[in-house]
Amino acid sequence: MENQIRIKFPASRSGSYIIRIDKGLDPGRLMAAVCPADRYAVITDSNVRELHGKKLAWSLSKAGLAHDFFEFPAGEKNKNLENFGSLSEKMLIKGFDRGSAVIAFGGGVPGDLAGFIAGSFMRGIPFIQVPTTLLAMCDSSVGGKVAVDLKSGKNSSGLFYQPKAVLIDTDFLDTLSETEFNNGMFEVIKHGVILDEKYFRFIEENVTGITGRDPAILRDLISGSCRIKAAIVMKDEKESGLRKVLNFGHTVGHGLEGLSHYRTRHGFAVAAGMTIEAQASVQTNLLQPEDLNRIKALLVRFGMKFPTYNPVKLMDHIIKDKKNTRSQGSLRIPLVLPVRIGRTVIRNFSPEEILRFLKLPELFEGSE
Numbered sequence: 001m002e003n004q005i006r007i008k009f010p011a012s013r014s015g016s017y018i019i020r021i022d023k024g025l026d027p028g029r030l031m032a033a034v035c036p037a038d039r040y041a042v043i044t045d046s047n048v049r050e051l052h053g054k055k056l057a058w059s060l061s062k063a064g065l066a067h068d069f070f071e072f073p074a075g076e077k078n079k080n081l082e083n084f085g086s087l088s089e090k091m092l093i094k095g096f097d098r099g100s101a102v103i104a105f106g107g108g109v110p111g112d113l114a115g116f117i118a119g120s121f122m123r124g125i126p127f128i129q130v131p132t133t134l135l136a137m138c139d140s141s142v143g144g145k146v147a148v149d150l151k152s153g154k155n156s157s158g159l160f161y162q163p164k165a166v167l168i169d170t171d172f173l174d175t176l177s178e179t180e181f182n183n184g185m186f187e188v189i190k191h192g193v194i195l196d197e198k199y200f201r202f203i204e205e206n207v208t209g210i211t212g213r214d215p216a217i218l219r220d221l222i223s224g225s226c227r228i229k230a231a232i233v234m235k236d237e238k239e240s241g242l243r244k245v246l247n248f249g250h251t252v253g254h255g256l257e258g259l260s261h262y263r264t265r266h267g268f269a270v271a272a273g274m275t276i277e278a279q280a281s282v283q284t285n286l287l288q289p290e291d292l293n294r295i296k297a298l299l300v301r302f303g304m305k306f307p308t309y310n311p312v313k314l315m316d317h318i319i320k321d322k323k324n325t326r327s328q329g330s331l332r333i334p335l336v337l338p339v340r341i342g343r344t345v346i347r348n349f350s351p352e353e354i355l356r357f358l359k360l361p362e363l364f365e366g367s368e
């Protein structure tokens with residue numbers, strides 16, 4: 001599979017950029033070409049700085065690129081306005097200006113936070129994504145959604161702000177834990193379910209190579225996923241239509257995350273959400289049970305465990321979802337439903353209908 005993908009937004013000011021995927025990629029050399037700047041602010045978290053900071057610093061220095069690191073403590077709870085303010089302030093004090101660029105270095109948390117800083121610093125300076133988790137490589141670094149969490153809502157303050165490039169070195173995955181790896185795999189599987197049966201089959205046929213982190217298979221896996229996400233965001237940069245299919249599994253998944261007080265990792269919650277939403281699709285006579293079984297089987301191979309939950313309490317979280325709408329006073333909850341692997345439709349349901357889906361006995365068959 002090709003290791004370079006070009007994202008183009010002909011109708012907007014976002015222009016175009018490349019996603020480059022390679023084992024042992026040299027980001028400094030590429031950066032000088034795709035995003036020239038006087039200085040680079042590397043925004044990263046404490047774990048990534050410790051594990052891989054020297055390697056990136058070496059690549060930047062070798063390319064003659066002036067840079068400084070700006071670090072914050074790892075973890076979702078630090079993707080907040082406090083760090084947005086303090087990191088921007090530090091950049092200003094160090095003399096970063098309109099001629100500078102930001103490098104978002106790490107998983108989705110540094111990616112979203114650094115992108116949000118770049119989008120507002122001096123009213124916007126360029127940025128490059130150098131993702132280091134599977135989730136960030138296959139999902140969050142592509143598409144230009146950047147944000148921080150507010151106290152009462154995840155990703156509630158954010159922008160659409162496209163990077164100048166996404167530079168992916170698969171070697172970073174060598175240090176990623178199995179849990180974090182699988183957390184990303186669930187979003188990867190989602191890409192296959194929503195848009196590409198062939199890609200879904202590629203994952204089914206290469207589970208051993210993927211879990212064994214075979215470099216050639218990882219490269220094809222990541223480029224396949226980026227290609228699917230790129231195809232979607234190019235058609236719908238700002239989520240006014242098609243991009244909504246990326247929310248498969250997320251209506252119930254976000255509810256499960258909330259119910260667990262965010263102790264359940266996002267990907268694992270989405271995996272359970274995809275199972276429930278696919279079961280709802282079978283119930284609605286849209287999806288064949290065999291396709292549901294294929295989806296479930298693949299999720300289980302990457303460690304999905306079906307959660308126990310109280311359906312009424314889960315519903316309390318689902319009805320607060322920001323994607324819900326009102327029609328003639330009644331709440332309508334959208335679900336992305338697969339009709340077969342590679343194709344979905346969006347349907348709106350009442351809270352009562354969703355509650356019935358959450359209680360389906362078939363969901364709990366065979367779960368621990």
Ligand SMILES: NC(=O)c1ccc[n+]([C@@H]2O[C@H](COP(=O)([O-])OP(=O)(O)OC[C@H]3O[C@@H](n4cnc5c(N)ncnc54)[C@H](O)[C@@H]3O)[C@@H](O)[C@H]2O)c1
Nearest residue numbers: 047048074107108109110132133135136140145172175176
């Ligand atoms: N912008 C988008 O379109 C989009 C899409 C999906 C998710 N997200 C966001 O992404 C975030 C989740 O991303 P994530 O799962 O990458 O979280 P994360 O950035 O917190 O990374 C998970 C953990 O892995 C560590 N880590 C990162 N790279 C590592 C490496 N190579 N080796 C070892 N450890 C490493 C991190 O320090 C952290 O502890 C959420 O905030 C979510 O809202 C954004």
